[in-house]
Amino acid sequence: MVNIKGYLSSNFTKSFLTIFLPIYLIVSLVFLIKISSLTVKINLTFYELLKLYMLSLPEIVFYTLPISFITALSNVLGRLSQDNELMALHALGINAKSVVKNFFSLALLFSMLLLSIAFISMPLGVQAYNAFKAEKRAEASFNIIPGKIGQKFGDFYIYVKDKNDSSFQNLVIYNQTGEGEEQFFSSQKGALLHEEGRMMLKLSDGYGYTYTEEKLQEAQYKELKVYDQNREEVYEFRTVLSYWMQAATDKKRMHKALFNLFISLIPLLSVYLIASFTIINPRYQKNHTILTTFVVIFILYLIASAFQKNGNLILLLIISAILWLSGRWLFEKRVSRYF
Incomplete structure (x- = not known):
């Protein structure tokens, strides 16, 4: 058998x-x-x-x-x-x-x-x-092209001179926070990362400027993280x-x-x-x-x-x-x- x-x-x-x-x-x-x-x-x-x-x-x-x-x-x-x-x-x-x-x-x-x-x-x-x-x-929604003006990352406008995959060199971001109030950041290098379901732009070795009608503030930073506040949805893994x-x-x-x-x-x-x-x-x-x-x-x-x-x-x-x-x-x- x-x-x-x-x-x-x-x-x-x-x-x-x-x-x-x-x-x-x-x-x-x-x-x-x-x-x-x-x-x-x-x-x-x-x-x-x-x-x-x-x-x-x-x-x-x-x-x-x-x-x-x-x-x-x-x-x-x-x-x-x-x-x-x-x-x-x-x-x-x-x-x-x-x-x-x-x-x-x-x-x-x-x-x-x-x-x-x-x-x-x-x-x-x-x-x-x-x-x-x-x-x-x-x-994909943040497919930033080097040398192109008018690109956005969340509420910020961004300009990048050079790009290598998700890493950037010589970039500038700008944001108008209110009437007569503006923010401006420049950095030698940066990277686009994914953190906790949201996209995050990590800037390194740069300067930041905040402008209002009354004053202009300057700050130097070693590392700065900018989050896309419009992307709140996080995929929940069960x-x-x-x-x-x-x-x-x-x-x-x-x-x-x-x-x-x-x-x-x-x-x-x-x-x-x-x-x-x-x-x-x-x-x-x-x-x-x-x-x-x-x-x-x-x-x-x-x-x-x-x-x-x-x-x-x-x-x-x-x-x-x-x-x-x-x-x-x-x-x-x-x-x-x-x-």
Whole structure:
């Protein structure tokens, strides 16, 4: 029995990898196009594009695994049936239930993996992705060009003679604080930094002047920090527990949780449905592996998309139970009684 289990697992692994890699590349391409579209609004280096892609990996794997599992399972069972290998196993005393139990164990592992990705890895990756985008968009709004007059940093006008990435040389900033009141700062060097969700201009080795109709004040500084007061929004990074606790008050988050939960259960829900139509006697039945794969994927993802828009946990459990019992009933009716 150990050898049979290894034989079935080996066949599934080969089929799964053959299917998973192309689907993974296709989904990755979709995400790369999505990431590349950000370059319209913000400047990204190759390293930053790679970083965003790595942060998207949990989502890519999450959307790839269920489809790959269903397709690989259909392909393995259909091929073993077509080559009469399942019939040979039956002749050796190994019935269809024993064969499917081996794949059910694999389905359980896949569902556990999907649950961990959906409810642990994805929230962390999505938050890091959004925080990085927010930071880059904040920096993009302060794309200061050397030698150009009239550029603004918050309430200040800024002029820069030379620039190297986020570092500046020989810069001047000006601000009119009120009627007849003005501020003027000059510095040999400065840097544009991101601090606590706001952009900050750090000036070094310079002079500051405050002018009113009554007096003119001068000050020399070693370091001066100028904050953009208009940017108060800070991206709040939550723990995994806090992230999902929002589902109690946020319907969008709740529906996302339901969607993730149902997608994670797809390997378990699909095993008997797939086996019911792909375990056949090739002498009397036609092989409908491709049609079975398409129909099962379509139905399950249609239900999942419905939960992303509406529904609740009780309804999800009821539908999951119906799908599970339907798969078992079809398996008993179409397969188990014969094999």
